[in-house]
Amino acid sequence: MAMRISDVVRSRDMRPADEAADLQAGPPIVEADDFSVFYGSTEAVCGVTLGIPAGKVTAVIGPSGCGKSTFLRAINRMNDLIPSCRTTGKLMLEGQDLYEPGLDVVTLRRTVGMVFQKPNPFPKSVFDNVAYGPRIHGSHSRQELSEVVEGSLRRAALWEEVKDRLSDNALSLSGGQQQRLCIARALAVDPDIVLMDEPASALDPRSTARIEDLIGELRGHYTIIIVTHNMQQAARVSDMTAFLYEGRLVECGPTARLFTKPREQETEDYITGRFG
Amino acid sequence: MHLGTRKVLDRSFAGLGIFSVVLMSAALLVLLGPIFVRGLGAFVFRATVEHHRFILEHFGRGDRRQVQGRIAAARQSREPLYDMIARHEDELWQSFRAIADRHKAEAAVYEMIESREPDLPRALRAARYSLTEDGRHGRDALDALEQRWEVFEELREKVRVLLGPLPGEQFALLRKQYGQTRWGRAQVKLHDLLYDYDYDYSDPNQMGRKVYVPRVEQFEGTAVEPLFAYAEDNLHAMLLPRWTFYWRFLFDESFDAHFFGGIWPAVLGTLYLTVGTMLIAGPTGIIAAAYLAEYARQTWRVSLIRTCISTLAGVPSIVFGLFGLAFFVNTLHVSDSRSVLAGALTLAVLVLPTVIRASEEAIRAVPQTYKEAALSLGATKWRTTFTVVLPAALPGVLTSIIISMGRAAGETAPIIFTAAVSLGKPLKLWQTLSQPTPALPWNIYNLATEHEAVDEIRHVQYGMVLTLIVMVLALNVTAIILRARISRKLRG
Ligand SMILES: Nc1ncnc2c1ncn2[C@@H]1O[C@H](COP(=O)(O)OP(=O)(O)OP(=O)(O)O)[C@@H](O)[C@H]1O
Ligand SMILES: [Mg+2]
Numbered sequence: 001m002a003m004r005i006s007d008v009v010r011s012r013d014m015r016p017a018d019e020a021a022d023l024q025a026g027p028p029i030v031e032a033d034d035f036s037v038f039y040g041s042t043e044a045v046c047g048v049t050l051g052i053p054a055g056k057v058t059a060v061i062g063p064s065g066c067g068k069s070t071f072l073r074a075i076n077r078m079n080d081l082i083p084s085c086r087t088t089g090k091l092m093l094e095g096q097d098l099y100e101p102g103l104d105v106v107t108l109r110r111t112v113g114m115v116f117q118k119p120n121p122f123p124k125s126v127f128d129n130v131a132y133g134p135r136i137h138g139s140h141s142r143q144e145l146s147e148v149v150e151g152s153l154r155r156a157a158l159w160e161e162v163k164d165r166l167s168d169n170a171l172s173l174s175g176g177q178q179q180r181l182c183i184a185r186a187l188a189v190d191p192d193i194v195l196m197d198e199p200a201s202a203l204d205p206r207s208t209a210r211i212e213d214l215i216g217e218l219r220g221h222y223t224i225i226i227v228t229h230n231m232q233q234a235a236r237v238s239d240m241t242a243f244l245y246e247g248r249l250v251e252c253g254p255t256a257r258l259f260t261k262p263r264e265q266e267t268e269d270y271i272t273g274r275f276g
Numbered sequence: 277m278h279l280g281t282r283k284v285l286d287r288s289f290a291g292l293g294i295f296s297v298v299l300m301s302a303a304l305l306v307l308l309g310p311i312f313v314r315g316l317g318a319f320v321f322r323a324t325v326e327h328h329r330f331i332l333e334h335f336g337r338g339d340r341r342q343v344q345g346r347i348a349a350a351r352q353s354r355e356p357l358y359d360m361i362a363r364h365e366d367e368l369w370q371s372f373r374a375i376a377d378r379h380k381a382e383a384a385v386y387e388m389i390e391s392r393e394p395d396l397p398r399a400l401r402a403a404r405y406s407l408t409e410d411g412r413h414g415r416d417a418l419d420a421l422e423q424r425w426e427v428f429e430e431l432r433e434k435v436r437v438l439l440g441p442l443p444g445e446q447f448a449l450l451r452k453q454y455g456q457t458r459w460g461r462a463q464v465k466l467h468d469l470l471y472d473y474d475y476d477y478s479d480p481n482q483m484g485r486k487v488y489v490p491r492v493e494q495f496e497g498t499a500v501e502p503l504f505a506y507a508e509d510n511l512h513a514m515l516l517p518r519w520t521f522y523w524r525f526l527f528d529e530s531f532d533a534h535f536f537g538g539i540w541p542a543v544l545g546t547l548y549l550t551v552g553t554m555l556i557a558g559p560t561g562i563i564a565a566a567y568l569a570e571y572a573r574q575t576w577r578v579s580l581i582r583t584c585i586s587t588l589a590g591v592p593s594i595v596f597g598l599f600g601l602a603f604f605v606n607t608l609h610v611s612d613s614r615s616v617l618a619g620a621l622t623l624a625v626l627v628l629p630t631v632i633r634a635s636e637e638a639i640r641a642v643p644q645t646y647k648e649a650a651l652s653l654g655a656t657k658w659r660t661t662f663t664v665v666l667p668a669a670l671p672g673v674l675t676s677i678i679i680s681m682g683r684a685a686g687e688t689a690p691i692i693f694t695a696a697v698s699l700g701k702p703l704k705l706w707q708t709l710s711q712p713t714p715a716l717p718w719n720i721y722n723l724a725t726e727h728e729a730v731d732e733i734r735h736v737q738y739g740m741v742l743t744l745i746v747m748v749l750a751l752n753v754t755a756i757i758l759r760a761r762i763s764r765k766l767r768g
Contacts, residue, residue: 120645123766
């Protein structure tokens with residue numbers, strides 16, 4: 001397993017190994033400082049300290065129930081929907097504390113888009129799905145919307161497949177298409193960060209491959225944080241990887257290094273499949 | 277479980293299911309069949325020339341020349357009958373003269389006989405003390421003659437009911453200006469003309485039995501003796517019935533307390549009430565449901581509200597009616613007295629629990645993922661509710677609303693005190709704010725229980741029942757179709 005993953009890492013058109021230094025260079029766009037999330041009295045994320053570089057793809061891996069989703073949803077404050085959820089410590093987006101009272105969640109979520117595990121397009125037309133975000137943010141001219149929709153669908157590599165079906169119900173698309181539609185919908189509001197919570201886990205291998213290609217294409221334009229169970233996927237698509245275990249951040253570093261030379265025993269055990 | 281047993285169980289379950297469906301359909305058929313057939317009788321029936329005369333004279337509808345031709349033909353057939361009646365009246369006056377002669381009446385009596393003024397019974401009474409010879413016998417003879425007059429007058433009344441006013445007569449009351457408009461009723465009235473009835477008390481252990489006596493027996497040897505046979509043989513020619521499709525029954529105003537015309541005021545009133553109810557209960561119900569499903573925390577207060585709503589759904593509708601009177605009319609004074617507005621408000625309160633509960637279910641059934649998607653795009657909560665949650669819940673919400681519309685259309689008790697009157701003109705839209713209206717459910721009840729001449733106009737009642745049922749069925753079918761179409765659209 002470890003060999004195969006390092007194969008994957010090597011086979012990627014990687015820049016030199018000293019890329020690690022490069023990755024840490026710029027100021028991180030998302031910064032967690034001793035950040036914890038509680039559901040009632042259970043601590044799902046415990047004191048995580050971590051910086052996520054801008055414009056890169058960061059993978060969050062770890063065994064089921066280790067708090068990956070919780071951490072991810074903390075970044076766009078989707079956890080607010082759960083009444084029992086509260087946080088301690090600091091989580092910063094471009095130096096702005098996300099849990100400071102008075103923060104405008106709507107603006108935050110505009111900046112931080114999200115793609116969910118199961119494709120969840122609205123039961124509306126393809127066009128209306130993508131246009132939903134721009135519309136709620138005040139753009140209404142048909143012309144402008146068409147441009148945004150086309151642009152987003154192109155970036156999500158879906159345009160060619162749906163350009164003749166824009167008025168069809170989104171639920172009539174295939175699962176893979178639906179997930180790319182959700183990505184297009186998230187891109188349409190022009191976020192800085194896209195959070196993806198196991199975006200390919202409900203898809204077949206071909207659709208998964210398309211999504212992975214897509215992530216590759218989006219790299220550089222957006223900061224992408226992706227939760228995945230599939231370590232090969234993490235190795236294939238990400239620049240940075242963070243390994244969470246039982247709510248703690250065990251290790252975080254450039255993907256190539258983390259998969260080939262893990263510093264922690266727990267990381268090695270996990271990526272070699274000895275547990276989890 | 278053994279495979280054989282399982283198969284048997286499976287099959288008996290299917291059989292049971294089919295059986296209950298068949299039973300239900302049969303019950304529906306047995307229930308709806310007669311309603312449908314009788315209700316149709318209000319629209320399609322053998323209309324006599326009197327019906328067509330009424331329609332021509334009051335609505336100006338129908339081929340004037342043709343109708344007038346038929347009226348003339350019918351009149352001609354009636355001539356011999358009217359002739360007999362006139363001759364019998366002569367006979368009675370002649371008997372009067374004979375009595376006057378025999379008992380040496382004063383000159384004033386002869387004057388009355390010559391001028392036939394006043395009418396016979398009054399003249400007879402006036403003559404009582406004007407006989408100079410053997411007054412007692414004379415008075416007995418006058419009494420006997422007065423009795424003959426009474427029997428004759430009863431006969432004339434039967435003829436009027438059947439054929440309309442006798443030649444030269446005029447009446448103010450509309451229903452007295454026309455004979456029977458429906459052939460079926462005409463035959464009943466002919467029977468009334470041909471037979472008098474009496475009660476037979478010979479068996480002391482039983483209630484008096486109604487026995488029919490041919491009326492002709494009362495007129496043996498008089499000029500009207502042949503009238504009965506003539507009427508029986510020539511009823512058709514005198515009324516000229518014709519199969520008629522009176523579809524305007526639905527859209528015509530009602531005349532003389534439903535004796536003539538149609539049921540449009542009641543239909544329109546029901547439409548007003550139903551639409552008004554939904555305009556009030558729809559938005560309020562949906563907003564309340566959205567609040568309960570999306571916004572309310574799960575506190576004891578909210579559970580209390582929910583319990584109250586469920587309880588309200590089970591409160592008898594008459595209670596809502598009284599509440600509507602006490603609250604909307606007497607306390608809030610939304611109108612001086614009963615009005616469509618007050619009725620719609622009351623009906624809205626009645627259906628609100630149903631709308632709220634069903635809509636809340638529908639809203640809760642919307643997948644959480646839709647909400648998450650909208651919120652993650654930066655939608656505010658109310659925006660999410662209105663642009664994503666409610667549209668996705670629309671099939672359920674709409675169904676609940678339309679079914680409630682059916683309920684509102686059919687309810688009687690809530691509008692008795694708040695909106696309904698038995699007679700009225702069709703209202704203009706703005707009048708609904710202050711005026712009461714006839715409405716189908718109330719009018720059906722009214723015709724079934726309180727109308728002065730319910731037997732004469734059963735067909736109106738059945739026509740109303742049919743119309744109401746069709747309206748409610750149409751609403752429900754619309755609900756089903758709409759729901760299917762929207763959910764197909766949502767499913768993609
Ligand atoms: N709504 C919630 N209420 C209470 N506890 C929760 C809730 N959601 C998650 N948890 C708990 O928080 C912990 C972390 O959950 P989380 O969903 O973040 O795990 P995960 O790493 O995403 O797992 P998976 O890989 O299976 O998706 C788990 O122990 C879970 O039981
Ligand atoms: Mg998860």
